[in-house]
Amino acid sequence: MNIGRFEIEQLSEGIFEIFEDGLIQKSTLSEIKEESGLPGVKESSHYIGINPLLIRDGKHNVLVDTGLGWGLDHRSSYTDTSNLLTNLDIFGLTPADITHVVLSHLHYDHAAGSTYVDHNTSTQPTMSYANYFLQKKEWYFALEETARGHQRPGAGYQLDELYKLAAEDKLVLITDQQFELLPGIQIIRTGGHTPGHQIVKIQDAGETAYFLGDLIPSEFHLNHYAMRKMDVNAVESKKAKTLILRQALKENAVLLFYHSLHAKAGKLVLNQSKKFALKDIR
Ligand SMILES: [Zn+2]
Structure with missing residues (x-):
């Protein structure tokens, strides 16, 4: 898909089942069909896709969220x-070609692929030449939660492997609420899901797209304002979500979902009952 001069790809790691305690297990589409009968998938919200984003403009290769990273480690x-x-390979890229990594937040289903364990059982940055951009608030909150041994329902923090990024000075800790990564690529802190949760806005030549992270994990969360127990601050989350959706509607923007199984991207529209809906763009 193109947004102005940017080429955008959703890199799918597949479909996974997520349990209350945060355990994640690989699933196949046939297992989901058996259990829930598509399109009733919406009822079984414990099935999630994992879809990092690749943004290219010919000069830069930006990766947004790094996924679970299963299979990256030696042995x-x-x-x-x-x-x-495997996903970058499809586009003729290696991890060394990635110029910037943006992490929406540090929950392990979004950040674990940032590092891997090499042949000498030493942890290495997966994208060796990139800086990793995250909110300073996110880093310190993750450190605190980890030190307290505190875990919320759903995927939590597993920082062990990320300390290496800090040690190698690969982390760029953002303190601004809005931050221009590159002309046309803006990082916006939303908070809510975690205090330092951020999303990415891509804009060029009158076209706009939003990568929403866990602010709106899938298309089924568009009209869903229930206080989610997964959010650290559900009120803040609801506020940010309302603002972004209003803005996205005005901008005729494409929404990109990290945890969708199928309709991973679409243009936001209002349906007859004034609910948000997605217009397929493929
Ligand atoms: Zn999360």
């Missing part, structure tokens, strides 16, 4: 998962 038991390496 990993996950041999058949599609991870960043």
Whole structure:
């Protein structure tokens, strides 16, 4: 898909089942069909896709969220998962070609692919030449939660492997609420889901797209304002979500969902009952 001069790809790691305690397990579409009967998938919200985003403009290759990273480690038991390496390969890229990494937040289903364990059992940055952009608030909140041994329902923090990024000075800790990564690529802190949760706005030549992270994980969350127990601050989350959706509607923007199974991207429209809906763009 193109947004102005940017080429945008959703890199899918596949479909996973997520349990209350945060455990994640690989699933296949046939298992989901058996259990829930598509399109009733919406009822079984414990099935999630993992879809990092690749943004290219010919000079820069920006990756937004790094996924679970299964199979990246030396001697990993996950041999058949599609991870960043296999997904980038489709576009003729290697992790070394990535110029910037943006992390919406540090929950492990969004950030674990940022590093891998090499042949010498030493942790290495997966994207060796990139800086990793995240909110300063997110880093310190994740450190605090980890130190307290505190975990909320859903995927939590597993920072062990990310300390290496800090040690190698690869982290860029953003303090601004809005931050221009590159001309046309803006990072916006929304908070809510976590205090330092951020989304990405891509804009060029009158076209706009939003990568929403866990602010709006999938198309099924568009009209869903229930206080989610996964959010650290559900009120802040609701506020940010209302603002962004209003703005996106005005801008005729494409929404990109990280946890969608199928309709991963679409233009926001209002349907007859004034609810948000997605217009397919493919
Ligand atoms: Zn999360």
